[in-house]
Amino acid sequence: MSDQAGKLTDSAPGGILKLAVVGKGGAGKTVLCTLLARRFAAGGSRVLALDLDTSPGLAISLGIDPSDSPLPEEAIEENKKSAYGWALRSGLDARVVVARYGVPTDEGIIFLGLGNTSTVSNPTKRYIEAIRKVAQDFNEPGWVMVGDLSAGPTTPFEAYERFASFTLVAVEAAPASILAGQRIRSILSHNHSEHAVVVTKSRGPADSERVEREVGEVIGSVPHDADLRASELSGRLSDPRPDGAVAGAVDDLVEKICSISNFGEVVR
Amino acid sequence: MKIAITGKGGVGKTMVAGILARTIARTGRDVIAVDADPNPNLGIALGLGVEETAKLEAIANRVMADAAHSHSHSHDQPHEHKKPDELVQDMAVTAPDGVRLVQTGTIERPAEGCLCCGSHATTRIIFNELESQSRVIVADLEAGINDLIWAYPKPGDVLLVVTEPYIKSIEVARRALIVAEELSLEEVYVVGNRLESPEDTDRLRELLPEALLLEVPNDEAIRQADRKGMSPLDTVPDSPGVLAVQEIAAHILERIPALG
Numbered sequence: 001m002s003d004q005a006g007k008l009t010d011s012a013p014g015g016i017l018k019l020a021v022v023g024k025g026g027a028g029k030t031v032l033c034t035l036l037a038r039r040f041a042a043g044g045s046r047v048l049a050l051d052l053d054t055s056p057g058l059a060i061s062l063g064i065d066p067s068d069s070p071l072p073e074e075a076i077e078e079n080k081k082s083a084y085g086w087a088l089r090s091g092l093d094a095r096v097v098v099a100r101y102g103v104p105t106d107e108g109i110i111f112l113g114l115g116n117t118s119t120v121s122n123p124t125k126r127y128i129e130a131i132r133k134v135a136q137d138f139n140e141p142g143w144v145m146v147g148d149l150s151a152g153p154t155t156p157f158e159a160y161e162r163f164a165s166f167t168l169v170a171v172e173a174a175p176a177s178i179l180a181g182q183r184i185r186s187i188l189s190h191n192h193s194e195h196a197v198v199v200t201k202s203r204g205p206a207d208s209e210r211v212e213r214e215v216g217e218v219i220g221s222v223p224h225d226a227d228l229r230a231s232e233l234s235g236r237l238s239d240p241r242p243d244g245a246v247a248g249a250v251d252d253l254v255e256k257i258c259s260i261s262n263f264g265e266v267v268r
Numbered sequence: 269m270k271i272a273i274t275g276k277g278g279v280g281k282t283m284v285a286g287i288l289a290r291t292i293a294r295t296g297r298d299v300i301a302v303d304a305d306p307n308p309n310l311g312i313a314l315g316l317g318v319e320e321t322a323k324l325e326a327i328a329n330r331v332m333a334d335a336a337h338s339h340s341h342s343h344d345q346p347h348e349h350k351k352p353d354e355l356v357q358d359m360a361v362t363a364p365d366g367v368r369l370v371q372t373g374t375i376e377r378p379a380e381g382c383l384c385c386g387s388h389a390t391t392r393i394i395f396n397e398l399e400s401q402s403r404v405i406v407a408d409l410e411a412g413i414n415d416l417i418w419a420y421p422k423p424g425d426v427l428l429v430v431t432e433p434y435i436k437s438i439e440v441a442r443r444a445l446i447v448a449e450e451l452s453l454e455e456v457y458v459v460g461n462r463l464e465s466p467e468d469t470d471r472l473r474e475l476l477p478e479a480l481l482l483e484v485p486n487d488e489a490i491r492q493a494d495r496k497g498m499s500p501l502d503t504v505p506d507s508p509g510v511l512a513v514q515e516i517a518a519h520i521l522e523r524i525p526a527l528g
Contacts, residue, residue: 024278024307025279025412026276026277053412055412055413056439056440057436057439119447120451124413150412151278152307152410154306174494174495175309175312176307176309176494179321180307183307232435233468
């Protein structure tokens with residue numbers, strides 16, 4: 001992909017582009033996050049990939065062993081005022097957290113995820129406030145942040161996407177996914193969060209038209225790709241073929257996002 | 269009997285729940301299907317149709333509206349004014365084969381109440397306090413395992429952990445099994461869904477070695493039903509995927525003979 005990828009030149013120094021991805025479970029949020037993160041990294045941006053999902057999908061798709069990547073317990077502390085009674089340890093700055101606990105991928109993406117000790121006594125949700133705080137406070141110029149949110153309307157309901165300047169709603173052209181997209185859009189509108197729909201696993205123009213008609217403005221459509229799907233059997237999401245439909249769709253989507261967000265400039 | 273269904277988002281929990289609930293109901297048992305997903309769509313899988321499903325009112329929303337009206341809402345006792353059985357009696361919608369469907373909490377109107385005493389607490393109360401001696405409760409939980417911890421099933425309950433042969437969903441299943449062990453659950457099954465090859469089954473056995481695995485083959489007809497917003501029981505009742513879930517229902521009923 002890197003050969004074909006355009007270069008991002010940061011024409012808006014001082015800015016960070018923060019994206020959140022939401023949608024029904026299985027709609028393809030994590031795949032979309034992974035494709036975007038890699039595309040921005042290939043274009044020259046520094047990328048922080050944040051997994052705010054309590055399931056460890058993003059680490060796996062980026063090619064990181066989820067057991068190597070949790071935010072450790074030492075990074076959080078009890079805090080009665082926090083939503084789940086836990087928060088980022090006081091004195092820890094977002095930049096320090098990223099530098100200290102972020103896990104780099106081969107492409108140079110920095111990954112940060114929730115702690116993976118998901119048990120009744122130490123549930124993953126304890127880490128949510130800490131990651132949210134990092135998402136809010138990390139504002140390094142020239143970086144792109146891609147945040148993968150938990151399935152369904154729960155996270156928008158709790159306004160997790162507020163860290164982002166732009167939220168992508170991943171919708172597959174199937175009734176359950178469309179219903180979720182409608183519910184999520186209504187909450188995002190209420191939150192005044194700028195957002196648009198991305199059609200996932202599209203099997204043709206009819207899918208995009210259906211989602212646009214039933215959910216709302218579509219700014220991108222990522223086709224179903226059997227090879228990418230197959231790569232998910234065992235771990236790291238494979239890179240799409242450079243001249244293939246998925247890579248082209250991601251290029252177009254990145255271009256649109258940059259244009260909407262006034263971030264950088266894609267030079268083909 | 270109570271059956272909770274968990275797993276990663278998109279692995280087919282709701283499809284399994286829908287076929288399971290209706291299959292059990294066809295044996296003459298009283299079945300309550302509990303849609304515990306704040307993005308509810310169990311109604312679609314049960315064959316109620318997309319429009320009917322979208323129109324359903326959730327228990328938490330009603331309770332919170334009542335509470336707001338009477339100013340009696342508190343975080344400690346979110347539902348003190350009504351018993352779960354009364355709520356189900358009042359609010360359940362009858363789906364095909366006589367399954368009664370309730371939703372614990374939807375998120376349609378933002379910023380009303382909080383989830384801790386809305387959908388999540390309602391799930392715990394409905395799942396644990398609903399009378400289940402003479403009937404079968406089938407609860408379709410929210411994606412991921414936080415909702416499993418919220419539902420807090422007890423050792424006598426059945427837990428189905430649904431997974432695809434893909435690594436991300438297997439990882440969620442692995443975590444769900446850890447929680448199941450912590451909760452001392454005894455009847456725990458992994459439902460391997462959309463299996464395409466013997467290698468898929470092998471991968472599940474290798475990565476979840478302790479699990480009791482029940483297999484459901486990949487079934488394009490079920491995907492088609494899903495895209496049409498219909499129950500595969502109504503569109504393709506003899507397809508391999510449907511038959512496999514029906515076998516799971518028979519297996520569970522056999523394992524737990526208390527209902528006779």
